[in-house]
Amino acid sequence: MPEAVSAPDVRATIGASEFDRDTAVVRRAPGVYDTDLSAGWTIINAVNGGYLLAVLGRALADALPHPDPFTVSAHYLTASRPGPAVVRTETVRTGRTLSTGQASLVQYDDDGEEVERIRVLASYGDLAGLPDDVRTAAKPPELPPLEHCLGPDDGPAPIEGGSAITDRLLLKLDPATLGWALGQPSGKGEMRAWFGLADGRDADPLSLLLAVDALPPTAFELGLSGWVPTVELTVHVRCRPAPGPLRVAITTRNLAGGFLEEDAEVWDSADRLVAQSRQLARVRLG
Incomplete structure (x- = not known):
């Protein structure tokens, strides 16, 4: 079990937090939802x-x-920007244990034309109904205690232009994966961190979708810099996380042709693997 870490003095609760407010959707009609993408979850302008x-x-x-x-499998079609958006959903199939649906998020350009930003195909179930049987060779990442890890306030801003999202997160990176911040990237393509929400809200299945894509890109430790936009991201949620901070480990084994993969594992305070993901991302070479 990881060492206990201190919690924020004031803790938000699931359903009444900044994350819940900023991911809220309002049903306009069956399958159609209005939302407002918050600028608080941006990296530079993305x-x-x-x-x-x-x-x-x-x-x-x-x-x-x-x-x-x-x-949940998502294809990122165009860069989203803060402001109003519309989510359209469609039920593909419903069964006793799983239901499958698709969704797309659209915004409008300066000429009032609709632009699709992201399209998702997902299967949903009830995590509370899963059996407790676990047979795994996976092991939690070895991280120093949270107080020995480093966050955005412990050094210079890693991305020119600023990252508003860092103010929303409790993010403490393993110093062994921070060579890029000192101008000495390891070349290993690894990133590990303690992860939580800054207001103390505990993790739930929806926030796990954020956790897999909230760390700095592994491209930084490969000696690259700049924006690393996601092309496709698939997340598997394995169980409902226990209260407390999460541990996230991300690795890249192959960068070729200007694209790399990132494989992420998310572990909870009970040493359970609660989410996994793989994404394909584009990098700027030269």
Whole structure:
């Protein structure tokens, strides 16, 4: 078990937090939801892909008969920007244990033309109904205690232009994966961190969709810099997380042709693997 870490003095609760407010959707008609993408979840001017996934995930949780995301696959078509957006959902199939739906998020350009930003296909179920049997060779990442890890306030801003999202997060990075911040990237393509929400809200299945895409890109430790936009992201939610901070480990084994994969694991305070993901991202070379 990891060492206990101190919690914020004031803790937000699930359903009454900044994350819940900023991922809220309002049903306009069956399958159609209005939302407002918050500038608080941006990196430079781009809305974070995990935050976007949580917005669409919340709409699908309302539209489908099952409450929890089991697997969510998203294709990021154009860069989202803060402001009004519309989510359209469609139920593909419903069954006793799983239901499948698709969703797309659209915004309007300066000429009033509709632009699709992201499209998702997802299967939902009830995590509370899963059996307790676990047979796994996976092991939690080895991280120093939270107080020995480093956050955005412990050094210079890692991305020119600022990252508003860092103010929303409790993010403490393993110093072993911070060579890039000192101009000495390891070349290993690894990133590990303690993760939580800054207001103390505990994790739930929707916030796991954010957690897999909230760390600095592994490209930084490969010696690259700049924006690393997501092309496709698939998340598997394995169980409902226990209260307390999460541990996130991300690795990249292959960068080729200007694209890399990021494989993420998310572990909770009870040493359970609660989410996994793989994404394909584009990097700027040269």
